[in-house]
Amino acid sequence: NAGVTQTPKFQVLKTGQSMTLQCAQDMNHNSMYWYRQDPGMGLRLIYYSASEGTTDKGEVPNGYNVSRLNKREFSLRLESAAPSQTSVYFCASSEAARQGQSPLHFGNGTRLTVT
Amino acid sequence: GESVGLHLPTLSVQEGDNSIINCAYSNSASDYFIWYKQESGKGPQFIIDIRSNMDKRQGQRVTVLLNKTVKHLSLQIAATQPGDSAVYFCAENPYNQGGKLIFGQGTELSVKP
Numbered sequence: 375n376a377g378v379t380q381t382p383k384f385q386v387l388k389t390g391q392s393m394t395l396q397c398a399q400d401m402n403h404n405s406m407y408w409y410r411q412d413p414g415m416g417l418r419l420i421y422y423s424a425s426e427g428t429t430d431k432g433e434v435p436n437g438y439n440v441s442r443l444n445k446r447e448f449s450l451r452l453e454s455a456a457p458s459q460t461s462v463y464f465c466a467s468s469e470a471a472r473q474g475q476s477p478l479h480f481g482n483g484t485r486l487t488v489t
Numbered sequence: 490g491e492s493v494g495l496h497l498p499t500l501s502v503q504e505g506d507n508s509i510i511n512c513a514y515s516n517s518a519s520d521y522f523i524w525y526k527q528e529s530g531k532g533p534q535f536i537i538d539i540r541s542n543m544d545k546r547q548g549q550r551v552t553v554l555l556n557k558t559v560k561h562l563s564l565q566i567a568a569t570q571p572g573d574s575a576v577y578f579c580a581e582n583p584y585n586q587g588g589k590l591i592f593g594q595g596t597e598l599s600v601k602p
Binding site: 478 | 521523530531533534594
């Protein structure tokens with residue numbers, strides 16, 4: 375039982391390049407989330423998906439797109455990377471369809487550097 | 490030892506002592522709270538949660554206390570071990586903000602052997 379798995383673990387991009395961060399969970403959870411974590415800022419929600427087939431913007435969605443491919447998988451895409459997107463990205467999942475009803479379970483993150 | 494959330498981000502305790510990590514939450518509408526532990530290079534790990542209809546909840550070696558009057562949450566770790574060294578942060582869920590969790594920035598716990 376792996377929980378939440380993120381790939382890749384590390385990535386370096388040049389400004390303007392694109393990439394997709396992958397996330398999969400094996401807990402049969404309904405909701406999935408993408409956060410970024412920056413020093414002194416805490417975790418900030420980028421996008422979330424309350425259930426398969428739905429996605430919604432979070433606090434900092436600009437520059438990102440997401441796809442809820444199926445119940446297990448939720449990907450985050452950077453179409454044109456910018457240095458401001460240098461961060462650690464965490465995917466999370468929770469059993470409840472709404473935050474605040476069950477805890478989030480996180481993956482181990484993707485460390486992205488944009489030069 | 491005791492820490493007061495964002496104003497004292499580092500807490501250093503001796504192995505075997507009890508640790509108390511505090512969190513002053515911001516929204517009186519918050520009805521669900523979670524404590525996470527984050528070790529270097531890893532994702533946040535769920536420790537314990539509590540709902541606003543309770544003021545105390547215990548887990549294995551951990552206790553969470555909730556004081557809604559002063560909007561204060563604390564995490565107590567009994568018999569702190571070197572493996573407890575990490576950043577600990579709380580999250581609150583205001584029911585009137587669409588269910589979005591608000592995360593604190595955390596307190597770094599350092600356990601001296």
